[in-house]
Amino acid sequence: MPDTTGYTCTSCGEHHDELPFAYSTPAPAFRRDDPADVLEPERCVIGGEHYFLRGRLVLPVLDAEEHWNIPQRTAEPPYFGWLATELPGYEPGTLNLKTNLHTRPPGERPLIELEPTGHPSPSSNGTASR
Template identity: 35%
Template sequence: MTSTPRADHAWRCALCGAEHRGLAAVFGANAPDPWLMASDEQRALGEINDDLCVLPLDGQTHYFVRGHIEIPVDDPTIRTFSWSVWASLSEANFDATIEHWNAPDRAALAPMFGWLCTWLVPYDPPTTGLQVSVRTREPGVVPLIELQHCDHTLAREQAHGISLHRVAELNSTLLGE
């Protein structure tokens, strides 16, 4: 599947509902996969907002944070392509994240281990379950999600970057063009 970037290309943002022109540089999920797969009854016991999620399932409580996997783009028009994803955290790391969420020193927190909890459709094998490091940044900026070294296309793209053509391919795949 190929696509050529067009200046007149328009798309509707799933978050704000507005129509935008050009290539989208951020795609992502509104919730972690376990939340999306949970029943209404299970979700009623949990909590979710734009950045954080707590979900009791099968006698355990699961903790998630939303962040961005940032991929460098070899093009001056779009320098970074981002996947907005969810990662699991331990209870202790989730508590530390909450405690420092609005603190000016939030970016000083040590990186936290997690598991990627978002299935990114364009990738095979699936992305769910990849090991990640969650790095908090200053308040108002979502955490950076860094894939730990593995032989997965997404990890290679994050480490080495992608072309504008690849951004166009991802847009085409995700927007159904």
């Protein structure tokens, strides 16, 4: 029986043992080999009769609330992430720049720090602006 724990990340290509907190797919799973009439980032049409739209499904994580509300979370090391926002006015674009997310006390939004690169981003020296 195959191991079904964890997932393989489509961004880094590595296997992670925990459940993903975000997931996306370019087309419906049952599509298989049927060609799509329309296959766009937000919608898919198959055979002129099956219509699919990208949506958001929120699932509870059993210990996420506990972690989110404890003051000790600020002592954790930063979490690696990818910037999922296209900031206007930057060429090349800012989508998928490497980041580090620093947790802050409960009630405060996390601080997102861009990793140093040659990109002319809002913070070229790798520290996030507030």
